[in-house]
Amino acid sequence: MSGHSAGPIVVDQPLADGSGNSTEIARCRLAQLRSGDGVSVPSAAGPIAIFEVEGEILAVQDTCTHEDASLADGFLDGHVIECPLHGGQFDIRSGLPVCLPAQLPLRRFETRSDGEFVYITT
Numbered sequence: 001m002s003g004h005s006a007g008p009i010v011v012d013q014p015l016a017d018g019s020g021n022s023t024e025i026a027r028c029r030l031a032q033l034r035s036g037d038g039v040s041v042p043s044a045a046g047p048i049a050i051f052e053v054e055g056e057i058l059a060v061q062d063t064c065t066h067e068d069a070s071l072a073d074g075f076l077d078g079h080v081i082e083c084p085l086h087g088g089q090f091d092i093r094s095g096l097p098v099c100l101p102a103q104l105p106l107r108r109f110e111t112r113s114d115g116e117f118v119y120i121t122t
C-alpha cells in the first residue's frame with residue numbers, strides 16, 4: 001500500500017462568486033496533484049479530497065464518514081483510500097465504503113481541468 005509522509009496539501013480557497021460558472025465550488029493547481037497524495041481543498045460544501053490515480057482525477061468529501069479524519073491524509077492503494085484514523089476504506093470512484101468501520105458512502109464530486117487548474121463541480 002502506498003502512503004505518504006507529509007500531511008495533506010491545502011491549496012487555494014473556495015471559488016468566489018463571479019467565477020463564471022456557478023457549479024464550480026473549488027479548485028487546485030494541477031501541479032499540486034502527485035500520484036498517491038491527496039490534496040485537501042476547502043469549499044462551500046466542506047473540504048474536498050482530490051486524488052490523481054493513473055491520470056484520472058477523482059474528488060470526494062475529505063472528511064471520513066466514520067469520524068472526523070482527513071482522507072487526503074490517508075493511504076491510497078489503487079482506487080481505495082484508507083482512512084488514517086481507524087483504517088476504514090472507500091472506493092474513491094464510487095464513494096462507497098469497502099472496509100469497516102466505514103459504513104456510509106462519501107460524497108463524490110465531478111472534476112475537470114483546463115491544464116493548469118483542476119475544478120471541482122457539484
Ligand code: FES
Nearest residue numbers: 064067083086088
Ligand atoms: S475516522 Fe475514518 S475510519 Fe474512523
